[in-house]
Amino acid sequence: MAAGIVPLPVAEKLVAAGQRMDRRGWVPATSGNLSARLSGDRMAITRSGVHKGFLETQDIIEVDFAGRSLTPGMKPSAETLLHCQIYALWPDIGSVLHGHSIPATALTMALPEASAIHLQGYEILKAWSNVVSTHDISVALPIIDNDQDMPRLAAQLQPWLEQGRAPIGYVLRGHGIYVWGSDVNAALYRLEALEFLLATEIERRKLV
Ligand SMILES: CSC[C@@H](O)[C@@H](O)C(=O)COP(=O)(O)O
Numbered sequence: 209m210a211a212g213i214v215p216l217p218v219a220e221k222l223v224a225a226g227q228r229m230d231r232r233g234w235v236p237a238t239s240g241n242l243s244a245r246l247s248g249d250r251m252a253i254t255r256s257g258v259h260k261g262f263l264e265t266q267d268i269i270e271v272d273f274a275g276r277s278l279t280p281g282m283k284p285s286a287e288t289l290l291h292c293q294i295y296a297l298w299p300d301i302g303s304v305l306h307g308h309s310i311p312a313t314a315l316t317m318a319l320p321e322a323s324a325i326h327l328q329g330y331e332i333l334k335a336w337s338n339v340v341s342t343h344d345i346s347v348a349l350p351i352i353d354n355d356q357d358m359p360r361l362a363a364q365l366q367p368w369l370e371q372g373r374a375p376i377g378y379v380l381r382g383h384g385i386y387v388w389g390s391d392v393n394a395a396l397y398r399l400e401a402l403e404f405l406l407a408t409e410i411e412r413r414k415l416v
């Protein structure tokens with residue numbers, strides 16, 4: 209495969225994931241970004257500024273792990289470095305997904321002092337079968353303050369990630385969710401589980 213050209217099956221998987229995220233209302237306007245690991249320290253990622261519900265395979269471009277575009281003339285997602293960070297840390301991760309849902313945005317804005325949301329007692333936590341085998345557990349979902357400076361934001365996230373303190377993903381305050389998985393579908397299922405958890409947590413807090 210020539211440098212800069214993403215294998216079609218990988219691009220098609222990311223296009224389909226973008227369509228699903230759009231159908232669920234998780235990527236309003238041009239928000240969100242999606243990526244998949246390629247061989248040799250490279251990845252496929254959405255180019256910057258496209259609507260994720262209307263992605264075409266040409267909108268999926270190739271970048272290296274420093275976030276540099278290998279597809280001539282195409283600008284990668286503004287948040288590429290956050291994807292690079294996950295791939296560089298864990299060789300078994302094959303896809304990273306990011307969306308801007310209402311639950312992720314509303315809950316993190318409603319908790320301006322919180323550095324994590326503690327999710328406890330939920331069966332669906334078992335979607336992270338690598339770290340959770342029972343509902344009888346409390347899992348921390350870090351909330352990191354949003355920042356437009358990606359190297360600085362990545363540096364802030366690094367200790368959380370390295371120390372295993374973001375076992376199911378993280379949320380950027382007022383911004384959105386980052387999740388990852390072994391491949392695009394695995395990451396998508398986890399995004400769905402996390403969206404369910406945050407929506408449920410909002411409902412639960414209304415009832416107590
Ligand atoms: C529509 S504003 C959203 C962006 O600022 C950003 O947070 C985002 O998720 C999409 O950026 P992009 O560069 O298209 O990958």
Ligand SMILES: [Zn+2]
Pocket residue numbers: 239240241287306307308383384
């Ligand atoms: Zn974003």
